[in-house]
Amino acid sequence: METLATILHADLDAFYASVEQLLDPNLRGRPIAVGGGVVLAASYEAKAFGVHGGMSGRKARELCPQLLFVGGHFNDYQRLGDAAIAILGDFTPLVERISIDEAFADVAGCTHLFGTPADIAATIRERVRNELGLPISIGVARTKHLAKIASQVAKPDGLVVVDPAHELDFLHDLPVGLMWGVGPVTEARLKERGILTIGQLANTPGHSIERLLGRAAGEKLRSLAWNRDPRRIRTQHRARSAGAQSALGRQPAIEGVFVPAVLQLADRVASRLRAKALAGWTVTVRVRFADMRAVTRSATLEAPVAATIVLAEIATRLVRIALADHPRETVITLVAVCVSHLHKEREIQLDLPLGLPDEKWRPGACQGTARQSADRAMDLIRQRFGRDAVGYATAALDRRRSVPDAFRELAQKDLDES
DNA sequence: TCTGGGGTCCTAGGACCC
DNA sequence: TCTGGGGTCCTAGGACCC
Numbered sequence: 428m429e430t431l432a433t434i435l436h437a438d439l440d441a442f443y444a445s446v447e448q449l450l451d452p453n454l455r456g457r458p459i460a461v462g463g464g465v466v467l468a469a470s471y472e473a474k475a476f477g478v479h480g481g482m483s484g485r486k487a488r489e490l491c492p493q494l495l496f497v498g499g500h501f502n503d504y505q506r507l508g509d510a511a512i513a514i515l516g517d518f519t520p521l522v523e524r525i526s527i528d529e530a531f532a533d534v535a536g537c538t539h540l541f542g543t544p545a546d547i548a549a550t551i552r553e554r555v556r557n558e559l560g561l562p563i564s565i566g567v568a569r570t571k572h573l574a575k576i577a578s579q580v581a582k583p584d585g586l587v588v589v590d591p592a593h594e595l596d597f598l599h600d601l602p603v604g605l606m607w608g609v610g611p612v613t614e615a616r617l618k619e620r621g622i623l624t625i626g627q628l629a630n631t632p633g634h635s636i637e638r639l640l641g642r643a644a645g646e647k648l649r650s651l652a653w654n655r656d657p658r659r660i661r662t663q664h665r666a667r668s669a670g671a672q673s674a675l676g677r678q679p680a681i682e683g684v685f686v687p688a689v690l691q692l693a694d695r696v697a698s699r700l701r702a703k704a705l706a707g708w709t710v711t712v713r714v715r716f717a718d719m720r721a722v723t724r725s726a727t728l729e730a731p732v733a734a735t736i737v738l739a740e741i742a743t744r745l746v747r748i749a750l751a752d753h754p755r756e757t758v759i760t761l762v763a764v765c766v767s768h769l770h771k772e773r774e775i776q777l778d779l780p781l782g783l784p785d786e787k788w789r790p791g792a793c794q795g796t797a798r799q800s801a802d803r804a805m806d807l808i809r810q811r812f813g814r815d816a817v818g819y820a821t822a823a824l825d826r827r828r829s830v831p832d833a834f835r836e837l838a839q840k841d842l843d844e845s
Numbered sequence: 846t847c848t849g850g851g852g853t854c855c856t857a858g859g860a861c862c863c
Numbered sequence: 864t865c866t867g868g869g870g871t872c873c874t875a876g877g878a879c880c881c
Contacts, residue, residue, distance in 0.1 A: 480881090612879085668853080671850080672849085724874085
């Protein structure tokens, strides 16, 4: 029995930057970056100078003085990303979207209609180019991992098909950093051991890798290095957590700073949960200090939470605990609020006592019914008139430095359950 | 003049139960 | 009385991905 290469990994090239160049012809052929303080995406002309996503704007300007920063047309990113993924969907329903600009597809069931996987990939690239005006790279292989690596190798604007008969030849000469699960830290650790290529990783004894990286990571990486990747295409995902964070610049670690920030974050998270009829049992906060070290504090509740005020109250207490544990830290640079252990709310629970397990932490002043109907009223108003139409007074303040909501929505994975 | 915002998964230690 | 083991949950931290 022969296994065919039918997995496609499609990845729009320098996506945000390509969209900006599409919308404004004056930007074509020029080094541009989307973002400001942080580069969200860089055009290939900018990448030639070493500019890349995640880099600070200042560093990027140093590397490329003529770099042009352009504003984010977030709605267009969403629209064009959706349209590109929809083209994959014209060939097969087996599409697994990874992010706004990236997806896997399995075309095993449609080759009799549309030709070989390579033909299909070529057609998709052509259609995305002709219909949307965007470059997209595609890797075709027998496994997801290999297809993903192939699309990286194909960039920019290319197509790479990995012949099942020569998979290890293709894989083993490539640098370990291309593997899924190898980031900067792991790459450096492997390098210390003289492991630079995927082939070298494959030929290092398993126990040695596991000692270096831990059991799970070691096993996973060795499997991938030998091209054993059991993952199938998954068209549906279930959210496991929902969170929000806000970089504050440098702010004093005082109530007047973190209380309103936490309220705003709690509002964002809780309204998203309610919109999906979800609630979560565990609340986690993160506080980052001036030196960028971050600490987290969490609590698992007696009942799942989805109400803004309750979440804000618990999160505020956790932030206080985190700060009390680090009395010498007087400056904070980020706060985050996350709710996990999510479950679907069949019907809205109104009067459960919500709070931390410890009795004295219970926010007794909050009555369930009033709280819930206030949230619901606010959700409805926002549905009709937009997010900013109504809010908690302190939370509504100071939205100046915050990232546009449109970008948050892009970054946020759909919370939908199955 | 430090470095955004949304997630997932893993590890390790301790508590607790059987 | 002491000893032992397995399983599960919780918490804190960290690596990684887009």
